[in-house]
Amino acid sequence: MMGWLAAALLWPLGIGWVVSRWAFRPVRHRVSPLLVLAFAVGTGLGIASLSFFLILALTGDAGPVVVWTETIVGCVVLGLAFYYRRVMPPRQPRAQTIPPPVAFSGSMAVLVGVLGVTAINLVLLSLNAPHGGWDAWASWNLKARFLFMGSPIWERAFSPIIAWSSVDYPLLLPANVARLWTYVGAEHPAAPSLLAALFTGATLLLLVAALHTLRGRWHAVMGGLLLAGTPYFIRHGAAQYADAPFAFYLLAAVTLYLLHDHLRPEKPTGLWALAGLSAGLAMWTKNEGLLLVLALVLARGLVLVFQQPGRGAWLREGRVFLWGWVPVFLVWCYFKMQVAGPSTLLTSQAAPQAVAQVLDPSRTVQMGSYVLSLFLRPDALTAYLLMLCMGILGLRRGFWKEPGLQTGLLVLTMMLTGYFLVMAMSSADLLWQLRTATSRLFFQLWPTVLLLALLMLKRPAWD
Amino acid sequence: MLTLVAVATICTSLHLLYTESGTLHQRRAGIQPPNPVAAYVSALDAVRPMLPNDATVTFINRQADQHPMFYLTAAQYALAPTLLDTTARHAWMLVNGKGAPPIPSATPEEPWALVAAINDSVRVYQRRALP
Structure with missing residues (x-):
């Protein structure tokens, strides 16, 4: 069984590696392969879920057709890559072709040790709750079971009769789980557990590798320790919810803009396409992804239009962003128009009532006091440590002038505002919604918050 | 730091x-307990007399042996009696699974008929069992 699971992961990891390496091509000598690997995991799993859904929608079969199609496509891509390497003349060697080595120090050893314990914790959490948390078995894995059954049953997953299972939510996670089950040939709980661990691990790796590239070792170690030291991140990461992939894609999209601005002299325009793909995959993960795409486009526009590069730069970026985003958007449109069930969020509330709820101060106070109460929980320890870091080291001078950081901060602000508005407008009981959703929403933002906060920090004198 | x-x-x-x-x-x-199997079985046994088709329960029990997730699902819902009717929807999933034997009320034309029937029975059970 584990052999089949490993075989099933070869295709997404391979295709993710090819796409990510292409995006990083002009700057590959300046970034660690671990950074490319982190992007490869998320990108590959996203593409695999899209292809699984398309095959299922076109053929109605979730069985051998998937395996054969992926094998043939994999062989063609390998053949083309081999041909390309043989036909194309070797490129001129660069002055510096080896990525900067990651110096192994005491702090790195501590980080590696903590990450090892984190991996064991993920395994233990999965063994103790093999079917994940409530939403995992009542929504995400339930959809995966329908998809795994193939035609004609799979479309019943979106029946309004089971509207409680969020029948309008997109399929990145369920399609990936069903794809793994297709390879294994059974609904084994190891598949969703493995995916949860992969996304949690890739988020950790991405944060550490991005901070190492952008700021250096001290920041990378600090970021890794703070994220791994957030118990809620690890517990929720193992819960098989779609919030873990969403957190990854949000972090990936923001990181790619930061990396682009950091490596700007070498014109790594492929990173914009990868940012577009990441934003699209966030949209394919959860409905909040639509908010992320709007926030990214608006934030980048605000940053570039009112600064030196101007509107032309925004449009140039936007065009390349669309290369990555449009393919996912087309699949998303097909899903929303032809397959998905009605959205309870949009259909259950009249507009005047929704506006009245947003303007109701008592709801705002209730939300604010609930969010404040989250800071009294043990999980908030890392937030206090981060604030302590900022207080002791201080903020870097002139960080607010950097377009990448401005973009990230604006995106976070818009996401928080969007979450507030959606929660305020919802017809569901506010207290129930606060109890069930607030922590998960913070979970989605937390890796990106850590990235941006640590990038604002001064470099310590002893680093 | x-x-x-x-x-x-x-x-x-x-x-x-x-x-x-x-x-x-x-x-x-x-x-x-390794998982709440006992809660599921007792909940289902309590519902059994109310169900329209005893063979359906036998089938669900047999299927549940092969689908541990449904033990958990059903048990969670059984432990929260206000949500017990949702168990029936999951039962529908079991009944419509691959290789399901033909059950008259679960025909492709009317896939939710069984759910409705079980739901009604569960509601009757809830009214009798709960204070």
Whole structure:
């Protein structure tokens, strides 16, 4: 069984590696392969879920057709890559072709040790709750079971009769789980557990590798320790919810803009396409992804239009962003128009009532006091440590002038505002919604918050 | 600063390790139930007299042996009686699974008929069983 699971992961990891390496091509000598690997995991799993859904929608079969199609496509891509390497003349060697080595120090050893314990914790959490948390078995894995059954049953997953299972939510996670089950040939709980661990691990790796590239070792170690030291991140990461992939894609999209601005002299325009793909995959993960795409486009526009590069730069970026985003958007449109069930969020509330709820101060106070109460929980320890870091080291001078950081901060602000508005407008009981959703929403933002906060920090004198 | 964060992270990671390995050990030793199978079985047995088709329950029980997730689902819902009717929807999933034997009320034309029937029975049960 584990052999089949490993075989099933070869295709997404391979295709993710090819796409990510292409995006990083002009700057590959300046970034660690671990950074490319982190992007490869998320990108590959996203593409695999899209292809699984398309095959299922076109053929109605979730069985051998998937395996054969992926094998043939994999062989063609390998053949083309081999041909390309043989036909194309070797490129001129660069002055510096080896990525900067990651110096192994005491702090790195501590980080590696903590990450090892984190991996064991993920395994233990999965063994103790093999079917994940409530939403995992009542929504995400339930959809995966329908998809795994193939035609004609799979479309019943979106029946309004089971509207409680969020029948309008997109399929990145369920399609990936069903794809793994297709390879294994059974609904084994190891598949969703493995995916949860992969996304949690890739988020950790991405944060550490991005901070190492952008700021250096001290920041990378600090970021890794703070994220791994957030118990809620690890517990929720193992819960098989779609919030873990969403957190990854949000972090990936923001990181790619930061990396682009950091490596700007070498014109790594492929990173914009990868940012577009990441934003699209966030949209394919959860409905909040639509908010992320709007926030990214608006934030980048605000940053570039009112600064030196101007509107032309925004449009140039936007065009390349669309290369990555449009393919996912087309699949998303097909899903929303032809397959998905009605959205309870949009259909259950009249507009005047929704506006009245947003303007109701008592709801705002209730939300604010609930969010404040989250800071009294043990999980908030890392937030206090981060604030302590900022207080002791201080903020870097002139960080607010950097377009990448401005973009990230604006995106976070818009996401928080969007979450507030959606929660305020919802017809569901506010207290129930606060109890069930607030922590998960913070979970989605937390890796990106850590990235941006640590990038604002001064470099310590002893680093 | 890094040392402080490292110590805090090591403590929280080890605490999580201790808690989760303790839970796993207790489950393996039988101190904690491995999963709420008993709750599921007792809930379903209590509902059994109300169900329209005894063969359906037998089938659901047999299927549930092969689908541990449904034990958990049903048990969770059984433990929260206000949500018990949702169990029937999951039961529909079992009935319509691959290789399901033909059940008259679960025809492709009317896939939710069985759900409706079980739901009604469960509601009757709830009215009788709950104060």
